[in-house]
C-alpha cells in the first residue's frame with residue numbers, strides 16, 4: 001500500500017502520536033524503581049548530544065553548557081570536528097557533545113552521517129549518548145519539528161531547547177511552551193544561548209531526564225515487519241561478503257537508512273566499504289520490498305499511520 005505524504009501530513013497530530021511512544025513515560029516509571037547509584041566517574045558519566053538543524057545555536061549553547069574543559073578532535077577517518085566538554089548539572093557531571101548540524105536522520109552528507117552515527121549508537125558503545133538535546137530555532141519551529149519527530153523514534157530521552165527565544169519575543173511571537181511540551185511529550189525549555197537565558201532550566205530538565213532510566217532503550221519498530229525482514233537479509237548479505245571480518249557491519253539504524261534512502265550517504269559509504277555486492281543486495285531487497293509493500297520511498301509515510 002502506498003501512502004502519499006499529503007495523507008500523512010493531514011492526519012491529526014502525527015507528532016503527538018509518535019511522541020507518546022517515547023521514553024518519557026518509561027523514564028518516569030523507572031525513576032521510582034531504580035535505586036540511586038554511586039557518583040559516576042569520568043568514564044561512566046552520562047553523555048548528552050546537542051543536535052539540530054544548522055544555525056540553530058548548537059555551538060553557542062554548547063559553550064553556555066560546557067564552555068570549560070572543551071576537547072576538540074576529529075571523528076575517526078574524517079576531517080569533521082569532534083567537540084565535547086563537561087557540563088555541571090544539578091544531578092552531577094555530564095559529557096556534552098556538539099554534533100554537526102543535520103536536517104534529518106536520513107543523512108545526505110558525511111557531516112550528517114557523523115551526527116546520525118552518534119545519535120543511533122548504543123549506549124554501550126563508546127560514542128553512544130544517553131540523552132539528546134534537540135536545539136530548535138523558535139522562529140522556524142514547524143520546519144525544525146521534522147527532526148524532532150525522527151529523534152523521538154530512537155527511544156532515547158529527548159529534551160528540546162527552544163532557542164532564539166529572544167528574537168522570537170522581540171518579534172512579538174508568543175509560543176505556549178508548556179502546551180508544546182505536552183503535545184510533543186518531552187520537556188521543552190525556552191533558551192537564548194546568545195543571551196544565556198534559560199540555561200539553568202535546561203540543565204535541570206536534562207538532569208531530571210537523566211535521573212530516570214538511562215539504560216539503552218528499545219528502538220521502536222514502527223514500520224511493517226516485512227521491512228525489518230528485508231533489513232535482516234541485507235545485514236546477512238553484508239556479513240557473507242565480509243567473511244574476512246575486516247569491515248564493521250553498520251548499526252541497525254544505518255542499515256535501515258541504507259534500504260530506505262536511495263543515494264543517501266549511508267548507501268554511498270556501505271558501497272565504498274563493501275563493494276558492488278552491497279549495491280546489488282540493496283537493489284534486490286528494495287525490489288522485494290516494492291513487491292511486498294509498494295514503493296519503498298513511501299515506507300516512511302506508512303510509519304505515521306501504523307502507530
Ligand SMILES: Nc1nc2c(ncn2[C@@H]2O[C@H](COP(=O)(O)OP(=O)(O)O)[C@@H](O)[C@H]2O)c(=O)[nH]1
Nearest residue numbers: 054055056057058059060163164191192193194
Ligand atoms: N539572538 C540570538 N542569537 C543566537 C542564539 N543562539 C545562537 N545565536 C547566533 O546564531 C548564530 C548561529 O549560532 P551557532 O551556535 O553557530 O549555530 P549552530 O550552527 O547550530 O552551531 C550565531 O551568530 C550565534 O551568535 C540565541 O539564542 N539568540
Ligand SMILES: [Mg+2]
Nearest residue numbers: 058059060101
Ligand atoms: Mg555549530
